[in-house]
Amino acid sequence: METLEQIRDRLLARFPGSAVALIVNLGPAAQHSLLVDGSHGRAVAEFLRDDPALRLEFCSNMSGVDWPAREVVETAVVAAPDPAGGPPRSVEQKVKRLVPGYLEAVYHLFSIELRHGPVVLRLRTANRTDQVTLPSLTPVWRSCEFQEREAFDLFGIIFEGHPDLRRILMWDEFKDHPMRKDYVEPDDYEWEPTPHGDVLAKARKHYPAGAGAPAAAQGEPRP
């Protein structure tokens, strides 16, 4: 198989205006990946599937990844003026930089015909709150159907063009996305409001604290 650099160069030549970048994996496995911008994601996927030299017709795994905003400390060399009036010296300075958060959809592609892979394809959303839409690759690879529904359910990535985008593992009324890093578990999954809470609140209004309230009225309604 060609190297990822060659694939990237071919993609850039084939889709002018697209942003295809190589993400280097420093681990021993050295599975590097291609980062593609969302607007070209679908076209790039179709190209990877149909290109005769690649034939990546088998999308084995699709996974969401959550990357919250984080601070990275970078060492930068800056020129500092010499207070004694000499020439400016170059000083190493630690600079904190805020990397904005995003959600990522990772696809692991293989070729059954040509027996190669994995080629790792990544798509990133603009942020984690309101711009979380990515193109769905289910029309390209059917195997993404349930896996993209899972990423929608657990990470909150909205896949545009998915034929049936519903929650798959959590129940339909569930509000949050449990696989996000900042997800907070509810204390009680099965809590629901009961008239009992209203009665307690009313009782508290009638018997202000310290006015000889009955013991039962001091109970707190559950959150």
Add this chain to the structure above:
Amino acid sequence: MIGPDPFPLSSPPGPQVRPVHDPFHGDLLEVSMGPHHPSTHGVFRMMVTLDGETVVKLKPVFGYLHRNHEKIGENTSYLGSMPYTDRLDYLCSMTNNWAYALAVEKLAGQAVPERAEYLRVILAELTRLLNHTCLAGFLLQDCGASGTPLMYAFREREKILDLFESLSGSRMMCNYQRFGGCRVDPPAGWLEAARTVAGNYGQFLDEYEALLTGNEILMARTQGVGVLPGPLAVSAGVTGPMLRAAGVAYDLRKVDGYGVYPRFEFRVPLGAHGDTYDRYMVRVLEMRESIGILRQALRDIPGGPIMDPKARLRGFRAKPGEVYSRIEGPKGEIGFYLISEGGPNPYRYRVRPPSLINLTILEDLCLGQSIADTVVILGSIDIVLGEVDR
């Protein structure tokens, strides 16, 4: 049928069975099969729309066994996730262990001693025997052959479970593999016992096949039922015996050659029609190949250590990086996608569940078939809900 209902019901439709009026074709019936239905192999639900007895729509519903396995994996140390992988596909804990151990070994660049590699192959092939035997039993049970084939299958399964128990201390939740080898060396006489089980298995298969493979009722119920074309199987990410029954020669033991599989001689059985009968037959033939692999592995297994001396289990950390690693489990490609940020826990822990992804084509297989056939088709897909829902 499609479009606004010309004769709306006066009373609101019930949750279970809803007639959809159509003046020409009669009523469509929506049936909720499951989640507590004996043929769904766990808590799995199919919303089936029927025209008479013919399926016109089928939507699988998941999540009844969801415990967010992946979140647990991200909040647990690398080693701490190992026992949880037993609970994914609880029939095949040994292959789940191996898939996870292999992923972590690739993530950390960890070597495995030869003896452990052979043991892993032996255990994986025993698991394959166990899984396919159970599948054949359940499939026949789903066809209505109540009891006998399943009990035959379970009798043999028990012998393999005895081996697992004497090796790992547990029949099903084995928790046996480690990063860089296996947990304990087999006790004295274990390899001999494994040789006996593997040696006698062919005889059991002969007996089982004499009972079933040529059985007229089995053929009538499975041949031409739920035909899966090869290109659809590839696009839908179907793997394992289902893919090979559709005629696509793709076995990761051959393609990736992980572990010491390249040293063994075995064939990859393929189906010609992609129907339910082929899926049954491919599994039976795979069992025969597994017996051959077992014979070779049990003959060639070397002595030596079972753990790499440099392997670190407690306080294990992997360098920043990521890996996707997969093996050929009995149900299909079981993969793990791990991202390490250098900490004691994986940053992202993703399981590629073959059972869930093989269900993608459930509706395609069932459309136009009768409602009784959906049970057989689902049985031939071979799902375990612990893995589907995770």
